[in-house]
Amino acid sequence: MEQQNIAELKKIARIIRKHVIEMVYEAKSGHPGGSLSITDILTVLYFREMNIDPADPNNPERDRLIMSKGHASPGLYATLAVKGFFPEDLLTGFRKINSKLEGHVHRGIPGVEASTGSLGQGLGIGVGMCLAGRLDNRDYKVFVILGDGEIEEGNIWESLMAGNKYRLSNLIAILDRNEIQLDGFTRDIMPMPDLSERFRSFGWNVLEIDGHNYEEIISSIETAKKHKDGPTIIIANTVKGKGVSYMEHNPKYHGAPPASQEEYERAIADLSGDLQ
Amino acid sequence: MNKTESLREAYGEKIREIGQRNRDVVVMDADLSSSTKTAIFGKEFPERFFNMGISEQSMITAAAGLALSGKKVFASTFAVFLTRTYEQLRQSVCYNNLDVKLVVTHAGLTVGEDGATHQIVEDVGIMSGLPNMKVIVPVDSIETRSVLDFLVEKTKTPYYVRLTREKFPVLNQPDYMYKPGKSVTFKDGSDITIFGMGVMVSYALDAAKELKNRGIDARVVNMSSIKPVDRYEIVKAARETGRIVTVEEHSIFNGLGSRVAEVTSEEYPVPVFRVGMQDTFGKSGKSWELFDYFHIGVNDIVRTSEQCFREEKRYENIS
Ligand SMILES: Cc1ncc(C[n+]2csc(CCOP(=O)(O)OP(=O)(O)O)c2C)c(N)n1
Numbered sequence: 001m002e003q004q005n006i007a008e009l010k011k012i013a014r015i016i017r018k019h020v021i022e023m024v025y026e027a028k029s030g031h032p033g034g035s036l037s038i039t040d041i042l043t044v045l046y047f048r049e050m051n052i053d054p055a056d057p058n059n060p061e062r063d064r065l066i067m068s069k070g071h072a073s074p075g076l077y078a079t080l081a082v083k084g085f086f087p088e089d090l091l092t093g094f095r096k097i098n099s100k101l102e103g104h105v106h107r108g109i110p111g112v113e114a115s116t117g118s119l120g121q122g123l124g125i126g127v128g129m130c131l132a133g134r135l136d137n138r139d140y141k142v143f144v145i146l147g148d149g150e151i152e153e154g155n156i157w158e159s160l161m162a163g164n165k166y167r168l169s170n171l172i173a174i175l176d177r178n179e180i181q182l183d184g185f186t187r188d189i190m191p192m193p194d195l196s197e198r199f200r201s202f203g204w205n206v207l208e209i210d211g212h213n214y215e216e217i218i219s220s221i222e223t224a225k226k227h228k229d230g231p232t233i234i235i236a237n238t239v240k241g242k243g244v245s246y247m248e249h250n251p252k253y254h255g256a257p258p259a260s261q262e263e264y265e266r267a268i269a270d271l272s273g274d275l276q
Numbered sequence: 277m278n279k280t281e282s283l284r285e286a287y288g289e290k291i292r293e294i295g296q297r298n299r300d301v302v303v304m305d306a307d308l309s310s311s312t313k314t315a316i317f318g319k320e321f322p323e324r325f326f327n328m329g330i331s332e333q334s335m336i337t338a339a340a341g342l343a344l345s346g347k348k349v350f351a352s353t354f355a356v357f358l359t360r361t362y363e364q365l366r367q368s369v370c371y372n373n374l375d376v377k378l379v380v381t382h383a384g385l386t387v388g389e390d391g392a393t394h395q396i397v398e399d400v401g402i403m404s405g406l407p408n409m410k411v412i413v414p415v416d417s418i419e420t421r422s423v424l425d426f427l428v429e430k431t432k433t434p435y436y437v438r439l440t441r442e443k444f445p446v447l448n449q450p451d452y453m454y455k456p457g458k459s460v461t462f463k464d465g466s467d468i469t470i471f472g473m474g475v476m477v478s479y480a481l482d483a484a485k486e487l488k489n490r491g492i493d494a495r496v497v498n499m500s501s502i503k504p505v506d507r508y509e510i511v512k513a514a515r516e517t518g519r520i521v522t523v524e525e526h527s528i529f530n531g532l533g534s535r536v537a538e539v540t541s542e543e544y545p546v547p548v549f550r551v552g553m554q555d556t557f558g559k560s561g562k563s564w565e566l567f568d569y570f571h572i573g574v575n576d577i578v579r580t581s582e583q584c585f586r587e588e589k590r591y592e593n594i595s
Pocket of ligand 1: 033034035037069071117118119120146147148149150151176178180181182240254306307308330357
């Protein structure tokens with residue numbers, strides 16, 4: 001039963017990844033790498049773990065997700081479309097003048113909770129949403145997707161302090177630890193050893209998983225939801241560009257689409273083989 | 277059609293060249309060096325290049341520390357992300373009046389597809405408001421290089437230099453030399469003056485051609501110095517042409533249009549019509565499509581100039 005569910009989720013993730021490739025190829029710009037690294041996690045959240053209903057996107061009890069690394073818009077937009085928040089055929093308008101699908105995550109789009117694109121701000125937004133939920137006696141969860149380059153922003157660490165101070169158990173941050181940022185590898189640009197220790201010392205519950213292993217993604221989110229003593233951060237070890245052979249671990253595809261029709265076709269072919 | 281060249285590539289190459297002759301020059305970036313082109317300097321002088329990570333505030337405060345210790349600092353990121361360091365710039369850089377040059381790229385609408393989050397059209401206003409800060413918007417690659425020579429050889433105080441993502445038409449002659457606080461008249465004219473900032477100068481030149489067909493002789497002036505601004509040339513234009521239009525890839529608030537209107541209202545009041553972003557965010561699209569979308573394209577300059585010249589619609593909304 002569980003294995004069957006996971007197989008279903010993997011199929012959905014495939015569809016989302018193909019959309020990501022089509023969107024950035026069609027737009028001739030955009031960020032595939034950090035969209036593909038977070039796809040499996042988005043799939044589990046939107047198709048299994050989050051309390052959301054595309055037919056009722058403003059329900060005050062709904063769970064919220066903030067894509068703090070707002071350049072991963074292709075990943076989020078494709079997930080929302082496949083989930084049914086808006087028609088999938090709108091996705092090819094991405095980054096075009098006559099479309100609502102802004103280059104960076106934009107709140108005018110159904111299912112999007114907050115506009116993002118300048119890094120470091122989403123965790124604070126999540127803190128505010130959790131504080132409001134507490135005031136309103138609502139039990140919704142707030143998920144915040146962070147990049148591992150993004151957490152170099154001081155604003156993140158300020159928000160981590162606030163999350164701890166207010167013991168926000170409804171706040172669940174997920175760190176997309178793909179080890180690549182814009183200029184190259186995170187270890188070269190801003191080394192951050194002992195990440196889990198750092199978060200723990202800031203008072204957060206820390207879980208660490210393989211961000212492409214569905215059992216681990218599911219169980220970590222379920223553990224985080226049950227945690228009642230302060231905020232949780234899930235460090236998800238991921239592969240930037242996951243699923244497209246030549247994009248994997250390659251800083252070049254942080255913000256660049258397939259460079260040619262041939263590369264585009266290779267990406268689609270990579271995403272069409274057998275699912276392991 | 278003029279050839280086009282990238283201003284940020286001109287910056288990267290030029291700062292590398294400057295680095296060879298000036299050992300005090302250090303360059304900083306915040307994980308955008310491949311886009312701002314400071315990586316070109318970083319490759320040749322790794323010991324004098326500091327990639328501070330995605331930590332703009334840390335970059336600017338460290339820039340202040342380097343400058344307080346005798347270094348000549350060039351700090352770069354996208355224009356929009358520098359603005360989160362406004363208060364660090366105010367306290368640590370400008371109040372201390374330090375030799376820190378903020379050379380930012382990807383300003384304005386011409387960042388294109390990245391969309392509203394990245395298309396900052398408020399930066400010139402923000403930076404102009406800071407005491408001790410001076411603001412330059414180079415019109416092309418040639419002026420970019422010349423401005424950098426000027427900054428290194430002649431200045432020891434904070435400067436904001438606004439560069440862009442797109443390649444822009446090359447308008448200056450190769451031997452052009454930037455003179456601080458001076459504008460450059462690219463086309464003389466007697467009926468109206470169009471003051472342009474950045475890439476809008478080349479749009480203004482195209483508009484001037486069309487205006488000529490319509491019987492209006494427009495002067496076109498490159499106002500690369502926004503602060504200090506060329507008061508003399510503004511007053512001269514007001515006296516000689518009696519009508520002024522400003523065009524900028526920036527908000528009509530606190531940018532070129534505001535500067536010019538301040539000067540005319542103090543010294544020689546004439547109608548000043550502003551072509552620019554009308555108190556709005558941008559959106560994703562191709563740069564040049566966006567100019568028409570937001571009514572700052574050639575046709576809009578022509579239309580506004582005609583209105584200004586005939587002084588119709590003086591008290592109506594211009595956009
Ligand atoms: C405040 C801010 N500074 C710089 C940027 C430019 N930028 C966009 S993405 C990026 C790298 C992000 O790396 P990471 O957070 O690891 O994202 P991922 O690898 O998951 O895509 C940078 C520097 C930005 N968007 N916001």
